[in-house]
Every structure is written in structure tokens, then in C-alpha cells.
Amino acid sequence: xxxxxxxxxxxxxxxxxxxxxxxxxxxxxxxxxxxxxxxxxxxxxxxxxxxxxxxxxxxxxxxxxxxxxxxxxxxxxxxxxxxxxxxxxxxxxxxxxxxxxxxxxxxxxxxxxxxxxxxxxxxxxxxxxxxxxxxxxxxxxxxxxxxxxxxxxxxxxxxxxxxxxxxxxxxxxxxxxxxxxxxxxxxxxxxxxxxxxxxxxxxxxxxxxxxxxxxxxxxxxxxxxxxxxxxxxxxxxxxxxxxxxxxxxxxxxxxxxxxxxxxxxxxxxxxxxxxxxxxxxxxxxxxxxxxxxxxxxxxxxxxxxxxxxxxxxxxxxxxxxxxxxxxxxxxxxxxxxxxxxxxxxxxxxxxxxxxxxxxxxxxxxxxxxxxxxxxxxxxxxxxxxxxxxxxxxxxxxxxxxxxxxxxxxxxxxxxxxxxxxxxxxxxxxxxxxxxxxxxxxxxxxxxxxxxxxxxxxxxx
Numbered sequence: 001x002x003x004x005x006x007x008x009x010x011x012x013x014x015x016x017x018x019x020x021x022x023x024x025x026x027x028x029x030x031x032x033x034x035x036x037x038x039x040x041x042x043x044x045x046x047x048x049x050x051x052x053x054x055x056x057x058x059x060x061x062x063x064x065x066x067x068x069x070x071x072x073x074x075x076x077x078x079x080x081x082x083x084x085x086x087x088x089x090x091x092x093x094x095x096x097x098x099x100x101x102x103x104x105x106x107x108x109x110x111x112x113x114x115x116x117x118x119x120x121x122x123x124x125x126x127x128x129x130x131x132x133x134x135x136x137x138x139x140x141x142x143x144x145x146x147x148x149x150x151x152x153x154x155x156x157x158x159x160x161x162x163x164x165x166x167x168x169x170x171x172x173x174x175x176x177x178x179x180x181x182x183x184x185x186x187x188x189x190x191x192x193x194x195x196x197x198x199x200x201x202x203x204x205x206x207x208x209x210x211x212x213x214x215x216x217x218x219x220x221x222x223x224x225x226x227x228x229x230x231x232x233x234x235x236x237x238x239x240x241x242x243x244x245x246x247x248x249x250x251x252x253x254x255x256x257x258x259x260x261x262x263x264x265x266x267x268x269x270x271x272x273x274x275x276x277x278x279x280x281x282x283x284x285x286x287x288x289x290x291x292x293x294x295x296x297x298x299x300x301x302x303x304x305x306x307x308x309x310x311x312x313x314x315x316x317x318x319x320x321x322x323x324x325x326x327x328x329x330x331x332x333x334x335x336x337x338x339x340x341x342x343x344x345x346x347x348x349x350x351x352x353x354x355x356x357x358x359x360x361x362x363x364x365x366x367x368x369x370x371x372x373x374x375x376x377x378x379x380x381x382x383x384x385x386x387x388x389x390x391x392x393x394x395x396x397x398x399x400x401x402x403x404x405x406x407x408x409x410x411x412x413x414x415x416x417x418x419x420x421x422x423x424x425x426x427x428x429x430x431x432x433x434x435x436x437x438x439x440x441x442x443x444x445x446x447x448x449x450x451x452x453x454x455x456x457x458x459x460x
Contacts, residue, residue, distance in 0.1 A: 028064045031056040041101050044093060045086045045146065047316035048388070051093035053080065060104040062176065062184070062209040069207065070182035072098040072448060079180070079449045081203045083121050084148025088321050089419045091203050091451040092151070100207050102150065110135055110215070116173065118212045121150035126311055133304045138218040140165040145311030153211060154202040155415035156369045158377070160271050160310075163359030164253045165216055169198040170364040174212040180205060180444030192439055199369025200436050201414045201428065204455040205444040222306035223276035225285060227268040227293035237341040240266040241354070243291040245330040249375065252280045253359035261344045261352045268293055276300050320389055320397055323416035324352065324378030325409035326371050332409070333378070339403035347396030351381040370430035371411055378404075379416060417453055424453050434458075 031038040033052060041056045054077065057068035072079045075098075082092035083102045093099060105120035108131055115137055119128065126145030132138060140161035142152055149168075157168025165171075175197045177185045185206070187194035197208065229240050244259040244266075251257060254274045260267045268288060272281050276298035289295070299306075327333045333354075344352050358375040365372065382397050384390055389397075401420070412421065414428040425433040436455045440447075447457055 028060075028067050029058045031058060041082075041103075042093065042099070043085065043316060044090060045084070045315040045317075046088055046090070047318050048320075049090040049093060051090050051095050053094050053099040054096045055098045056101050057098060058101050058104060062178065065100055065102075065178045065207050065209055066182045066184065068098065068100050069178055069180065069448070073180075073182060073446070078447075079207075080451055081207050081449065083150040084124060084146060084152075086144070086147045087151065087202075087417070087451075088319075089417050089452065091417065091453065094451065102148075102207075105209065110137065115215045116212055117215045118210055119149055120210060121148070121208050123149045125149055125152065126308075129307055130304065132215060133218050136218050137215040138165075138303075139168065139171060139213050139215050141168045143307065143310035143312070145308075146314055150208055150211065151202045152415065154197055154200065154208070156199045156371075156413065157415075158355075158357065158361065160222070160256045161216075161273070162361055163251075163256055163356060164273060166360040166364050167199070167367075167369060168213075169367055169369055170360075171213045171215070172198050172211060173214055175208050176210045177206040177208050177443075180446060180448035184209075185443070193443075195366060196368050196436055196439050198367030199414070200432070201368075201453075201455065203449060203451050204436065205440045205449060207449070219273035219303055221273075221300050222303050223272045223274065223281060223298055223300040224306060224309075225270045225276065225281075225295055225298040227270070227285075227288045227295045229266045229291075229293050230264065232264050232266060232345075234338070234342040234345040237261050237264075237266055237345060238337050240292060241337060241341070242330055242334075244268055244288075244354075245333075245376070247284055247287045247291070248356050249329060251284060251356060255280060255284065256356055257284070258353055258355045261341065262350075263348050264345060266293070273303075318384055318386060318389070320382040320394075321416060322380050322401070322418035323412035324354075324380040324400070325404050326357075326374035326411040326413070327354075327376045327378065327409070328374055329376070333376075333407065336400075336403040336407035336409065340400050343396045343399045343403070347393060349383050349390070349393050350396045350400070351379075351383070352400065353379040353381065355379070368429060368432045368436060370432050371413070374411065377413055378409075380404075419452060421453075425456070428453075429455075 059065045078097035080094040080099045102122040106122040107120040109118045125147045142159040153168045175187045248257045255272045258269045355377050362372045382393050412427040437458045440455045
């Protein structure tokens with residue numbers, strides 16, 4: 001969830017799933033590269049990804065998914081799974097295989113009384129927000145409107161509301177999944193499946209065909225304030241970054257903040273589901289002003305209107321965005337800061353961002369998401385106009401990644417993958433990786449459903 005960048009400005013449920021999630025097969029449509037509609041179905045958000053599947057199965061029902069996976073098995077084809085297509089490194093595509101394309105499965109249902117929300121895997125985040133908010137409910141999630149709810153949830157799912165309510169995956173109550181053999185599983189009968197789908201990543205051992213979530217009463221408004229400090233040298237960037245860490249560490253749970261370093265400017269976003277006139281918001285504003293940040297004032301709007309400000313451009317566009325690691329606080333990032341700030345200051349188009357975590361995130365535990373002890377998450381972003389990544393930008397990107405590695409930053413967010421990580425299993429999943437591998441061996445023993453950083457079979 002990146003803010004103020006071109007990407008964004010440019011308990012098991014015992015209730016049976018609704019009938020639409022178990023409809024019988026209609027007519028499954030396969031697209032080949034020469035077919036009309038193939039490129040639209042293939043197109044990822046990252047325009048630099050040029051993977052070309054041999055077949056795209058445009059699924060509209062769970063039965064379609066079963067048929068597609070069984071077809072791939074019979075043909076000996078690998079399977080990738082595409083919902084929103086926002087996977088940064090092309091996890092939702094492959095070369096010469098079959099892609100299960102899920103945009104046609106965007107159904108939704110809110111149960112009266114319990115307010116449990118069941119959604120198809122093709123539902124986009126903007127549609128999830130708008131549909132639930134009209135009913136006075138909220139599923140805490142990210143900000144980029146075109147992201148698929150499926151991939152967001154399976155990798156964790158944090159955003160403006162995570163410190164107050166928890167991650168998106170923490171609200172997951174039940175899933176149905178088609179495994180690598182085309183067999184259907186329900187987490188009501190297999191609790192390990194629910195554990196894995198709470199932050200264990202996407203495209204590992206099956207295709208989730210429906211998600212059931214707990215929802216929250218929607219806050220009526222969101223208060224926001226933007227702060228900037230311009231004309232900074234590398235030392236100034238580092239100084240403002242350090243002061244932001246101090247201020248952000250004291251924020252109460254209803255507040256979220258992010259700091260973005262971009263060339264000679266440091267930008268801070270501060271949000272709260274409470275009033276901008278509240279003591280915590282006012283204290284943080286005062287502290288940021290004293291630190292040298294300027295602001296034009298706060299803005300409080302209805303929640304639905306505020307979220308639209310952060311939906312981002314529809315894409316596709318060229319970029320190279322990766323996790324810049326998790327940190328408990330300033331001291332863990334400090335060894336890398338001088339190198340990061342010098343590189344960002346000298347490399348236009350390179351952006352370093354840190355977001356607040358903690359709060360309710362730290363209190364949840366029954367999930368494959370392993371990073372709850374960390375209070376901050378970094379992102380490294382590179383944007384350019386067209387074509388391949390400019391050499392200077394690529395060099396700056398590599399320099400920052402090396403500075404983070406040299407500083408001992410080893411834990412990374414699965415939803416911001418980096419294809420250059422050699423130890424990605426441990427980096428994304430920690431001690432839970434072996435447990436995910438065991439589930440992989442049971443649900444997908446032929447490694448049918450896979451991508452470059454999908455969970456490997458034990459011993460692979």
C-alpha cells in the first residue's frame with residue numbers, strides 16, 4: 001500500500017457458503033494468444049511483465065476452476081492464478097502454462113445479523129469497499145482500488161485500518177479451495193487450510209474460490225493530513241526520517257502514518273478514524289511541525305470519499321517495487337539510513353517509504369503471517385515513463401537493497417515480493433515455511449500450481 005506516489009496518485013465459520021459459490025459448471029471459456037480478449041485477460045498491472053501463458057481459463061464458477069485445473073493436469077501444464085493481476089513480479093502469470101483467471105468470480109454476500117461477508121476471488125478492493133460501506137460495514141484492507149481481494153488477503157493485507165482492527169487475513173473465517181488435483185477443500189473441515197490462507201501467500205497449492213470474512217462497523221469518517229519538507233539534502237532526509245520514527249512510535253491504534261522519501265522531499269501522511277481535533281492527532285501534528293514539516297491543514301471526509309483519494313491509477317505502468325523489510329524501530333534501520341538517503345537524493349524516480357504497523361496486528365497469532373512483532377514496514381519503489389528500467393534507476397535500486405541486506409534486514413512482506421531474494425521462503429514466512437511445505441505436499445504433490453516464489457515441495 002504505497003501512498004503519495006504515482007502508483008496511488010498516478011474461529012471457524014459454521015455457516016454454509018451461499019449457493020453462488022457452488023454453482024454447476026456453465027461453459028468454461030479458454031483463450032489462446034491469438035484470440036480476441038486474450039491480451040486483456042493476460043495484462044498485469046506491472047507492464048514490464050511479458051509472460052505469455054498458452055491458455056487462459058476465464059472462470060465464472062467453482063466448477064469452472066475444477067475443470068480448468070483438471071485440464072491442466074491432463075495436459076501436464078503448470079497453473080498460475082490471477083485475480084487482480086497486481087503481483088509485482090508476475091506471480092499470476094506463466095510462460096506456456098495455464099492461467100486460472102478469476103475476474104468473473106466477483107460475487108458478494110453479507111449475512112444479516114452476523115455481518116459475515118462472503119466474496120468471490122475476483123472481487124477488486126474498490127468494489128469491496130464501496131459495496132460494504134453502503135451497508136455500514138468495513139473489511140480492513142489496503143488502498144489501491146484495482147488490487148484483487150484474494151491476493152491481498154492471502155499475503156496478509158494491511159492498510160490504514162490495520163493498527164486499529166488487524167490485517168485483512170485476521171478477519172478471514174472460512175475458505176473453499178480447489179487443489180492441484182482439481183479436488184475441493186473447505187476450511188471448516190481442514191483448519192490447517194485456514195491457517196495457511198491467513199498470510200501464507202497466493203498460488204501455492206490451490207485456487208481459493210470463496211472467502212468468508214468477519215466485518216467491522218465502518219467508521220463514519222477518516223481524518224487525514226499531509227506534511228512535507230522540501231529541498232533536503234541526504235542528511236536532511238535522514239534527520240526527518242529519524243524524527244518521524246519517534247513521532248510514529250507514539251501514535252495510538254486508530255492512527256496510521258507513512259513517510260515517503262522522494263529525491264529532495266520527505267512527505268508524511270497521517271490518518272485517523274477519530275477526529276483530527278483529538279489530542280493524539282493534534283500532538284502528532286505539533287511534533288511534525290516542530291520537526292520541520294509543513295502542512296496546509298487537516299481534512300475530514302466521509303470514509304468512502306476519503307478512500308477514493310488513495311485508489312491509484314488503473315495501470316498498467318512500468319515499475320520495480322519490493323519490500324524494504326520489517327523493522328521493530330529506528331535502531332534496526334539506522335545502519336542503512338545514510339546509504340538509503342544518499343541514493344534516493346541522487347536518483348530521481350526512486351522512492352523509499354516506511355509505514356506504521358503494530359497495534360492490533362501484534363495481537364493476532366493464528367495465521368501463517370509471521371511478522372507481528374515488527375512495528376514498521378518499508379517499501380522500495382522505482383517508477384519510470386516507459387520501456388525498460390533506466391540504468392541509473394536500476395543501480396540506485398540495487399544500492400538500497402544492498403544497504404538493507406548489509407544492515408541485517410532479513411524479514412520481508414510476501415505481498416511486496418522481490419525476485420532477487422535468495423532466501424525468500426524464510427524472509428516471507430519465517431518458521432512457518434516448513435508447515436506450508438507440508439500442506440503443499442498434501443494438496444499439490446505434483447507441484448501443479450506454482451510460480452517463481454510459490455511454496456516448494458519438501459526437499460525441493
